[in-house]
Amino acid sequence: MNIKELSNELKLSYLREYHEELLEESSNLGLSNKEFLLLYLERELERRKNNGISRRIRTTKFVNKKFLEDFDRNKYSLELNKKFEYLEKLKFIENKENIILIGTPGCGKTHYATALGIKACIEGKNVLFTTVPNLIIELQESMSKNQLTNYKRKFEKYDLVILDELGYVSFDKAGCEILFNLLASRNDKGSIILTTNLTFERWEEVFKDPMLTGAIIDRLAHRAHIMDMSREISYRMEDTIKWSKENG
Structure with a gap:
């Protein structure tokens, strides 16, 4: 040979x-x-x-690849920048802390969550990226195939789970309950980054049941970095204005 x-x-x-x-x-x-x-x-x-x-x-299944180097921190407050500095060291993963990114559409939530996820991948962490609606669908499919226990075990093993787009779709009671059970089983086992366009006061619009809503918030907000990233002008609108000026 x-x-x-x-x-x-x-x-x-x-x-x-x-x-x-x-x-x-x-x-x-x-x-x-x-x-x-x-x-x-x-x-x-x-x-x-x-x-x-x-x-x-x-295998993380990012929708788009976004990097911290391309994230413009100058568009955010000094307080948020101090948070960014801590989070980008990825100590929150070691400490099993959650991050909840709240803000208007186009404010950079998904970009930042994805960029943290990619850095975690580079540093050897196992990461899952999914939207909340897709997660509910996967959970329901697993339940119908009697594979929910296996799905939970796999979900618990990720160093970091990124749940994108909470608030764009509401769920029925069964979907909310299995999501709660999944998040409860992961509690204190690994970090979650959640992006949402809704403040906590409006989460009941998604989960319908006030008791279940409170329980979900309680699980996710425990040891969580809660950050409002809202901006008056979204990144997409800024790009549109720039494009219009260049092509007008």
Whole structure:
């Protein structure tokens, strides 16, 4: 067997694809056997880390990829910026703290939640991204297939769960109850980021039952960073105004 076949058998992807370039680089640099081996191992490790990051981001199922580097903190208050600084260290995941991002449509909630999620993926965390309506559908499907217990176990194992778009769709009583049970089972087991266009006073519009609404708020708000990101002009409106000026 040759190098390519052996490295493929051993799942050494960098060696399989770049062994010729690696040997040439080593020869040009005049590396010793030990230096060559160290160089190769560093490259193989870097490849595996990058593959792991790509896999985690892919399986998280982000709707769009958004990054912290593209998030304009200058559009928000000093108080929020202090919160951003803490959250971006990802200590909230280690401490199993929740984040509730409240604000008008287009204020940057989903961008920021996604960007935190991608950074968490880069740092080796397992993340789930879903909208609240889609989560309810998945829970109902799991229940109909008698797989709800397995779904809960999987849900509890994520380091971070991002629930987007609470408030755009209301649910029936059964949907609200299974969502509550899911969130209750995860409580203190891992972090949740929730984005919503509704203040707590209006959550009853979604969950209908005041007792259930209070219980859900109690679970999610426990040890949570509650942040109002509302802005007078949304990002999409700013883009529209900019586009109009450039193309007017």
